Amino acid sequence: MEIVELTLIDEYIEELSLLLKEVVDGGASIGFLPPLDILEAKEYWENVLAPDVRLFVAKVEDQIAGTVQLQLCTKSNGTHRAEIAKLMTSSNYRRMGIARALMEKAESVATQEGRSLLVLDTREGDPSNLLYQSLGYIQAGKIPFFAQSANGEFDATVLYYKRLA
Numbered sequence: 001m002e003i004v005e006l007t008l009i010d011e012y013i014e015e016l017s018l019l020l021k022e023v024v025d026g027g028a029s030i031g032f033l034p035p036l037d038i039l040e041a042k043e044y045w046e047n048v049l050a051p052d053v054r055l056f057v058a059k060v061e062d063q064i065a066g067t068v069q070l071q072l073c074t075k076s077n078g079t080h081r082a083e084i085a086k087l088m089t090s091s092n093y094r095r096m097g098i099a100r101a102l103m104e105k106a107e108s109v110a111t112q113e114g115r116s117l118l119v120l121d122t123r124e125g126d127p128s129n130l131l132y133q134s135l136g137y138i139q140a141g142k143i144p145f146f147a148q149s150a151n152g153e154f155d156a157t158v159l160y161y162k163r164l165a
Contacts, residue, residue: 001065001098003105006055009045015064016057017041023088027150029123030086034150054113056105058089058098065093068102070110082110084120087128099128103135107164116164123147124156137162 006012017038024036032040049055054070066089072082084106089098110118122128124142133139137160146157 001058001060001096001101003056003058003101005109006057007049009049009055012057012064013042013045016045016067019064019067019088019090020044022090026091028088029126029147029149029155030088031147033148054106054109056102056109058093058102060093060096060098065090065096066098066102068099068106070106070113072110072113072115080115081117081119082113082115084118087120099131100135103131107135107162111164118162118164119160121146121157121159124158129158132160135162 009016018041020032020041021036021038024030024032024041025034027034032044048069052072052074054072056068056070057064058066066087068087069085070082071085073079084103087099087102089102107118118137120132120137122132140159140161142156142158144156145154147155149155
């Protein structure tokens with residue numbers, strides 16, 4: 001497995017769109033509802049890269065197995081922080097350390113960028129909570145009724161933070 005940063009998206013848009021569709025249709029709560037239309041997924045990826053967004057992918061045998069974003073805060077009072085967003089791993093590659101490796105890469109780059117605080121949120125009860133806690137993220141609180149699920153119910157989100165050395 002190798003973790004690489006993407007600075008151009010065109011070559012990977014199809015593969016990233018299929019990954020996004022797979023994880024959303026599989027129940028992930030990352031801002032979309034299933035069934036995710038592939039055109040909506042492509043539109044998302046076409047607009048994701050920006051000067052304040054660092055996009056990392058995990059590749060296994062030249063296939064994208066997962067991805068994560070490091071979103072750097074550009075507000076004058078927030079240049080010490082960044083947000084982790086859209087961590088996802090293909091079901092074909094779960095339980096292989098890919099999400100952990102992606103998180104470690106994002107943390108390393110955040111440190112290189114002079115960031116000392118990372119924040120993220122995830123749906124309450126999802127397995128991702130265990131990953132974040134194992135990486136040293138501290139629960140700051142919960143917001144009930146934060147995200148609508150496919151069945152129309154509303155789920156809480158858990159807010160986490162981590163101070164970087």
